[in-house]
Amino acid sequence: MTEKYSTDLLTQLPKLSLPSLEETLKRIVEWCTPIVGAAEQKKLAALIADFQKSDAPELQSLLKQQWVETNASWLTPILRHHYLINRKPLQCTSNFALTVSPAQLPNLDQITMAAKLLQNFADQYLAYASGDAPLETGLNGQPLDMSTYQRLFRTQRQPGCQHDLLQKTRQTLTNVEATVIYRQTFYQVRLIDHAGRVSTLRSLTEALIAIIQNTATDPVFTGAYTGLPRTTAAKLRQQLTTNKLNRDNLTRISNSLLVLTLQDSDKPLTAQSALLGSQDRFFDKTVQVFVSANTNIGFAFEHSQIDTAQALRLTDSVVAHLSQPADQWDSKGKPHFQQLEWQLDLDTKTALSEASRQNAQIANQLTSATTTISDLGTAQLEELTINPDAFIQIGLALAEYRATGGWQNITQTVSLRHFYQGRTDEMPTVSFEMKRFIQAFGDGQRDVTVRQLFDHAVSAYNERIGLGQTGMGIVRHLLGMHDMMRQNGGEAAFPEAAAFFNSPFLNQLVTPLFSTASIPMSIVDSFLTAPRSSDGYGIYYSVSTSKIRLTVSSWITNTFDAHEILTDITDSLTELFNWVAEND
Structure with missing residues (x-):
């Protein structure tokens, strides 16, 4: 880089x-x-x-x-x-995942889709490693920080007993592999050769076909340790690396550009399955891609080194290039891949099997629900001169108040990319002005005074988010x-x-009841991260021209499940918009 x-x-x-x-x-x-x-x-x-x-x-x-x-x-x-320093499993604390909208994908079979994704990731990697990728700018034309991009490729979070370590392989322009997982079995696929050439489509498709046709699959999944609590994961990884072959295999996976999982038709791909698995997931690799047999695509990201904005920009780039036609060079080439063999004693096999069982338990602790509100988006809100994010946050607070009868905090992620090495801050959004409006609105008041309270709530939100964007959170x-x-x-x-x-x-x-993220990108079908608190909810929303896309995650132990909260949010947003439109 x-x-x-x-x-x-x-x-x-x-x-x-x-x-x-x-x-x-x-x-x-x-x-x-x-x-x-x-x-x-x-x-x-x-x-x-x-x-x-x-x-x-x-x-x-x-x-x-x-x-x-x-x-x-x-x-x-x-x-x-x-x-x-977080010691909890990554998939239910900090990782985030998404699925790509089927409308954004070309009509390709699973193998071709996976091969093209690998090519596109290699192209993106080389563009950044060589300095050919353009600098990004914000709406005002000013540059944005791009230091995070170097951590998207060939990186992994290694578990440690006290705290984890960030592993980053030197970004060379030659001899780069990708790791492919299929039916618990690891393969290393050559992606960039000794001369800096990206593998051809034919080479990659033949390698992936051979991988799917291979019947000599692993009886236990070695990567299961990555989903354990981090101290436990560190001990099991250390147990694995006492053997040189295993240690070399794990090093090759760490050095890989990314991990790609091919998923069978009996395992539907959702944002929840991309985030939590539980099989064939390598949770502490920075980037993991999933391609299902019915050609859906999902992504999961380890969060410690990167943020959602850069991850989604990369996702958008590799997906956008899937429709590009293959060139003449792509019809040539031989497959170059290797199945990784492991030397596991009985104790290690037992520990990995137990890890898989625990990962499955974790996957069952979270539920999610997704919906779309039609005929309500930026076009309708901007016509009323209302900031879409302010409208959503007020609607979320109204839903929270109606569901719980009280007040707990709601946070919104704010980007700091206009600062050098800027990452994110979290802004509490429930203000005194928002509370006054919601109490009046919840009590059935609909007069001009309540509309003024709504306007004050919008202004208070805008002011607070403005503080966050200037680094004053x-x-x-x-x-x-x-x-x-x-x-x-x-x-x-x-x-x-x-x-x-x-x-x-x-x-x-x-500690928010609702931890929220706004991701206005058309390629995202559903986005998911675990709630920030033990009784909280993770909420993703995307406001496009004429619709709002919503996803809610919740723990199975929560008072209200994800579908109930999603219904409350949908009803609150719809009622709020209809009232504002009628009283404009």
């Missing part, structure tokens, strides 16, 4: 700002007000006062020192560490100060900070 997408952008992109301590503490009080009671607000104010006059200034000073000493982002290494700032505590003696050295960070009030602010 050339410096074009990394250090060359230092002079073109601003450095991510560090919010002031005073402003962040003030916003905590303001943003907690709608979701905690009056008595709790007094306790929170006292807790913040103790924190502000004790440990907070020192932690802010340490964080500011880190900000001063780097030309890059103060947040990126902290956020990366935050992901890597509080969630990542709090994470930074918490990390300073960790690096400099921990809770014992900062007892007041520990009391503050462990307080239930702060937990209410940073």
Whole structure:
């Protein structure tokens, strides 16, 4: 990967700002007000006062020192560490997955589709590795950060006993493989040869046909360890790597451009199955692609090194080129692939079988539901001069209020790509203005005063998201100060900070009932990630010209299942729009 997408952008992109301590503490009080009671607000104010006059200034000073000493982002290494210390299974905590809309796909068979996808990924990789890919710009024409792209290719999150490690293979222009999984069996397929040429369509299709026709498949799935809790995964991986052949195999998989899974017709491909599996999934590889027998396509991404914007841009590029006709060179070439053989003793086989069983259990803990609201999209909302995201977030808060009868936080992911090494922040969206409107609307009020309350709620949302987009959000700032505590003696050295960070009030602010992501891309049929909290819901929405696409994920132990919450959201959005349109 050339410096074009990394250090060359230092002079073109601003450095991510560090919010002031005073402003962040003030916003905590303001943003907690709608979701905690009056008595709790007094306790929170006292807790913040103790924190502000004790440990907070020192932690802010340490964080500011880190900000001063780097030309890059103060947040990126902290956020990366935050992901890597997570000990829970990746597929139900941080990974995200999507399926591609069938309308965006050409009429190809499974083998040809998979072969073309591999070619397109190789082309994209070479474009970035050689510096030929163009720089991306935002709506204002200003450049966007592209440093994440180098972590999409040939990378893997390796499990560790205390924290995980990020493995990144040097990005050469020659001798690159892809890993293919079919029926629990691993194959290494040559994708770029010694001269830097991408394998031909004929070469790849013949390799994939031979893979599907192979009857000597593995009785246990070696990759099952990647779905375990991370400390357990590290121990099982270490057990595997005591054997040199196994160690070499795992190294080849780590060095691969990506993992592609061919899926039989008896296993329907959905966003949920792409995310959770449970068979033939290599959960800690950064990019995994699925091609089903009925030619549906899905993607799953490991989140610690990348964010959704770059992952979706890559997805869009490789899918868009599927319709390109094969050239004359593609009719030539011989297949180059190798089945990976494993040397597993009885204890390791038993452990891998148990891992597969646990992965299946995890897959059954989550449910999801998807729907489309027609005749309601950007065209209708912009005609009413309403920000589509503001409308959706108010509708979500209305659905939450009606379902629970109370107030819990809702968060929305905000991109920081217009900063150097910018990743994302999470913005709490339930404001005092939003609460006032929803209480009045929920009580049946429909007069002009309520319409004014709605307009105030929209303005409050726009202002808050604007703060997030300028790097002034509080969630990542709090994470930074918490990390300073960790690096400099921990809770014992900062007892007041520990009391503050462990307080239930702060937990209410940073732990959402609804964690939301807006992805306005036509290629996405469904997008899924696990809820952020043990009783929460993950919500994806996409607002296109004349429709809204919604997906809800929930744990099976939740009070309301995914279908019930999705119905509440759909009803709330529809009712809200009809009322706004009638009272415009």
